[in-house]
Amino acid sequence: MNKKGIFHSFFLLLLSFLTVNAQEVKFSDQNPNFNRSLQRYAATSDSLLRYQGSTIQQTYKAYDWYQARAERKALRRERRHLERIANPSYNDWYYPSIGLGYYGYNNWGWSPYVGVGFNSRSFWY
Amino acid sequence: MKLKHFLFSAALTAASFALFSCARQVTRVSPEETIDISGNWNNSDSRMVADEMTKTILGADWLADHLEKNAGKKPVVIVGMMQNKSHEHIDAETFVKDVERAFIQTQRVRLVQGGKKREELRAEKADQQDNASLSTMKKFGLENGADYILQGSINSIVDSHKKQKVVYYQVNLELTDIQTNEVVWIGDKKIAKYVKN
Numbered sequence: 001m002n003k004k005g006i007f008h009s010f011f012l013l014l015l016s017f018l019t020v021n022a023q024e025v026k027f028s029d030q031n032p033n034f035n036r037s038l039q040r041y042a043a044t045s046d047s048l049l050r051y052q053g054s055t056i057q058q059t060y061k062a063y064d065w066y067q068a069r070a071e072r073k074a075l076r077r078e079r080r081h082l083e084r085i086a087n088p089s090y091n092d093w094y095y096p097s098i099g100l101g102y103y104g105y106n107n108w109g110w111s112p113y114v115g116v117g118f119n120s121r122s123f124w125y
Numbered sequence: 126m127k128l129k130h131f132l133f134s135a136a137l138t139a140a141s142f143a144l145f146s147c148a149r150q151v152t153r154v155s156p157e158e159t160i161d162i163s164g165n166w167n168n169s170d171s172r173m174v175a176d177e178m179t180k181t182i183l184g185a186d187w188l189a190d191h192l193e194k195n196a197g198k199k200p201v202v203i204v205g206m207m208q209n210k211s212h213e214h215i216d217a218e219t220f221v222k223d224v225e226r227a228f229i230q231t232q233r234v235r236l237v238q239g240g241k242k243r244e245e246l247r248a249e250k251a252d253q254q255d256n257a258s259l260s261t262m263k264k265f266g267l268e269n270g271a272d273y274i275l276q277g278s279i280n281s282i283v284d285s286h287k288k289q290k291v292v293y294y295q296v297n298l299e300l301t302d303i304q305t306n307e308v309v310w311i312g313d314k315k316i317a318k319y320v321k322n
Contacts, residue, residue: 049240050241051206051240052203052204052206053206053239055206055216055217057209057214058208058210059209059211059213059214060210060212062212062281062285063283063285064285064290065286065287065288066287066288066290
C-alpha cells in the first residue's frame with residue numbers, strides 16, 4: 001500500500017469515527033461525561049415521556065367542615081342500617097322504621113305501622 | 126259542549142303536568158358567562174387562567190430574547206407534563222390548549238407534538254414505510270426539535286369552618302430552555318373563592 005492509500009484509509013477511519021460519535025465533543029464547554037447521562041436517559045425516555053402533554057392527578061383530600069359533617073352523617077346512617085340488619089330481632093323489611101303512622105310494607109304486608117324507633121318491631125308488638 | 130269539556134280537561138292535565146312534573150330544564154349559556162354553582166373549579170376559572178397565561182407568555186421577554194439570539198428564528202415549544210396537586214380533579218388541557226392555540230394563531234411560536242400524539246405520529250410514519258408510495262412516504266429523523274418545554278402545576282389551599290369556606294387556587298406555567306434547563310418564563314394565576322353553604 002502506497003502512502004496515498006494509507007492516507008485514504010486513515011481519513012475514512014477518522015470520518016467514520018466522527019460520524020458515529022457525532023454527538024461527541026461539539027462544544028468546548030460540554031461535559032466530557034455527557035455520554036453516561038445520554039445512555040441512562042435514552043434507555044428510560046419512553047417511560048419518562050409517557051405522560052407528556054397530560055395532567056397528572058396528585059390530588060389531596062381537603063378538610064371541609066360542612067362536607068365532613070355530611071360524611072359523618074352518612075357513615076352513621078350506614079352503620080345503624082348495618083347494625084339493624086345484623087340484629088336478629090329486626091324483622092322489618094323497611095328502613096327507616098322511625099315515626100308513627102309510617103305507611104309501608106313489612107313482613108305482614110302493607111301496614112300503617114312499619115315500626116317505631118330503632119331496632120323495634122311493629123307498634124303493637 | 127262535550128268538546129269544550131274535553132279541551133278544558135286536556136288543558137288542565139297539561140297544566141298540572143307542567144306545574145308538578147320534575148322535568149329537567151336545560152338552557153344554552155355563553156361559555157364566557159360566569160356561573161358559580163358549587164364553588165368548585167369551573168369553566169370560568171379555566172378561562173381566566175387561559176386568558177392570563179396567553180397574554181403574558183406572548184408578551185414576555187423570553188420571546189424577544191430568543192429571536193435576537195437566533196437571528197429571528199421562531200422558538201419551537203413542546204408541552205410537557207402538568208401536575209394537578211390541588212384538592213379537585215382538574216384537567217389542565219382546558220387552558221393549556223388555549224395557550225397552544227394562541228401560539229399557532231399569532232404565528233410567533235412554533236409548536237411540536239409530544240406524548241401520546243407524537244407516538245401516534247411515529248406509528249403512522251412507521252406504517253407509511255410499508256404501505257405508502259415512495260413519493261408520499263414521510264421519513265424518520267426529520268422532526269423539529271423543541272427549544273423550550275412548557276410545564277405546569279395546579280395547587281390549592283382550602284380553609285373552611287362550619288358553613289364558610291375559602292378556596293385558593295394557584296396555577297403556574299413554566300417555560301424552560303431544553304438545552305440549558307434555564308427557566309425563561311413563569312406565569313401564574315391566582316384565584317380565591319369565598320363559598321358560603
